[in-house]
Amino acid sequence: MIHLNKRNAFKLAAAGLSYLALGTGIALAQTKLDFYYPVQVGGPVTKIIDGYVQKFMAENPDIVVAPIYAGNYNDTTTKALTAAKAGTPPAVAVLLATDVFTLIDEDVIEPIDDLVKSDDDKAWVKGFMPAFLKSAQTEGHLWSIPFQRSxxxxxxxxxxxxxxxxxxxxxxxxxxxxxxxxxxxxxxxxxxxxxxxxxxxxxxxxxxxxxxxxxxxxxxxxxxxxxxxxxxxxxxxxxxxxxxxxxxxxxxxxxxxxxxxxxxxxxxxxxxxxxxxxxxxxxxxxxxxxxxxxxxxxxxxxxxxxxxxxGGGNLYIFKDASDEQKAAAFKLVKFLTSDEILADWAVQTGYVAPRDGSWETDTMKKYVAETPQALVALKQIPASVPEFSxxxxxxxxxxxxxxxxxxxxxxxxxxxxxxxxxxxxxxxxxxxx
The missing domain is CATH 3.40.190.10 (Periplasmic binding protein-like II)
Known part of the structure; x- marks a missing residue:
């Protein structure tokens, strides 16, 4: 068995590695992700995001996510672009759906469909409401995934x-x-x-x-x-x-x-x-x-x-992240846009869950029974147009x-x-x- 003193363990952790107490003593490399997100509505959004990230890391111990509140939407876009141009982009960020043309022109984002490989991945994409997916699609690619939509x-x-x-x-x-x-x-x-x-x-x-x-x-x-x-x-x-x-x-x-x-x-x-x-x-x-x-x-x-x-924001994966980071970021994106998380997110913030499946969860059914006003947004989606972009x-x-x-x-x-x-x-x- 490999024994590590505190000093060496600290050095390894700082280098992006974590040694778990495994019987074999094998080191497990951790992929680190910076995750930028904005707050544009009232309520304790940072606490909610932190909670989701903690749950994700508990399910994925080989991935470390640093959730970074970056201001409002405009602030977050500016910071993400600045970081990307400096060679230190976030792996994933919540940015406005309307930012898609700017991000493509700046050549800083990875098409999401490049990462969609399995049948499960394809089924997950098809689960989003077409009206919300439309704002993420252009030039024959899917560039982002709907998240905090409204x-x-x-x-x-x-x-x-x-x-x-x-x-x-x-x-x-x-x-x-x-x-x-x-x-x-x-x-x-x-x-x-x-x-x-x-x-x-x-x-x-x-x-x-x-x-x-x-x-x-x-x-x-x-x-x-x-x-x-x-x-x-x-x-x-x-x-x-x-x-x-x-x-x-x-x-x-x-x-x-x-x-x-x-x-x-x-x-x-x-x-x-x-x-x-x-x-x-x-x-x-x-x-x-x-x-x-x-x-x-x-x-x-x-x-x-x-x-x-x-309106609202989508999840974008940045082009200059490493292949390992992109794969990990894709896992995070799928986690954050699962039916269950989006239902909880809608209940806690008022955002519209952009997946039909979210509205079939017990969480959402209970919420709608208690707060029928939430159905107004759902019914209005087919009559809604994309934001100016x-x-x-x-x-x-x-x-x-x-x-x-x-x-x-x-x-x-x-x-x-x-x-x-x-x-x-x-x-x-x-x-x-």
């Missing part, structure tokens, strides 16, 4: 509806319904100061393009093609959707003026300052735990057809966000804002056509 839904204060004489069980089904309900639930004090706004749709950078995608889809149009090479911002239906958003505060006076913030929207809703908010299903658990009033979750209204937008996505998304802000703050008309943005984006995307 759709945007409308949360509404049933008590505010009841107090305004509205049926609290009847949510607005059209744009016109929402405006009418918004006017009914908006309240002011004796001086005319608004105490409670009717509706809030976040227009800050990073969120505006997501919710605008839903407005556009509700109006029967789209912002971008599937290849990420063309945008359609001057389409009259796109301009009309933006004008509707602007009018909520300007003409209808049911929306806070200027830019309504994504980060404070749940707190504004919970405090009764806004009766309806458009937000991610990923905040359902947070709102459910903290609301002091009866609330509803509804699909977005339509004009006339209801539609929403898919193009080549050089950070640049084009900022241009779109700036244009939306210009219209919402009144510095440009909706038509001019979209026309200016389209010209800028055309220059960026021309080389990719």
């Amino acid at each position: 759709t945007a839904v409308m949360y509404y204060n049933k008590q505010a509806f009841k107090d305004a004489g509205l049926d609290p069980q009847k949510y607005p089904a059209t744009w016109e319904d929402m405006v009418a309900a918004g006017k009914a639930v908006t309240t002011t004090d004796s001086s005319g100061q608004v105490n409670r706004w009717g509706v809030g749709i976040a227009g800050n950078i990073g969120s505006a393009q997501w919710l605008f995608g839903a407005l556009v889809a509700e109006n029967g149009a789209k912002l971008v093609n599937e290849e990420g090479t063309e945008t359609y911002l001057t389409d009259p239906k796109v301009v009309e959707a933006l004008q509707f958003w602007v009018d909520l505060s300007k003409k209808d006076a049911i929306h806070p003026p200027g830019i309504f913030e994504w980060g404070t929207a749940p707190a504004d809703f919970l405090a009764g300052r806004v009766a309806m908010i458009w937000h991610t299903t990923g905040n359902l658990t947070n709102i459910r735990k903290n609301a002091t009033f009866d609330f509803g979750v509804a699909p977005f209204p339509g004009h006339p057809t209801p539609a929403s937008v898919l 193009t080549h050089e996505n950070a640049r084009t998304t900022k241009i779109l966000n700036d244009a939306l802000a210009a219209a919402l703050t009144g510095s440009k008309t909706a038509e001019a804002a979209m026309a200016d943005a389209q010209k800028e984006i055309d220059l960026i995307l021309k080389p990719y056509r």
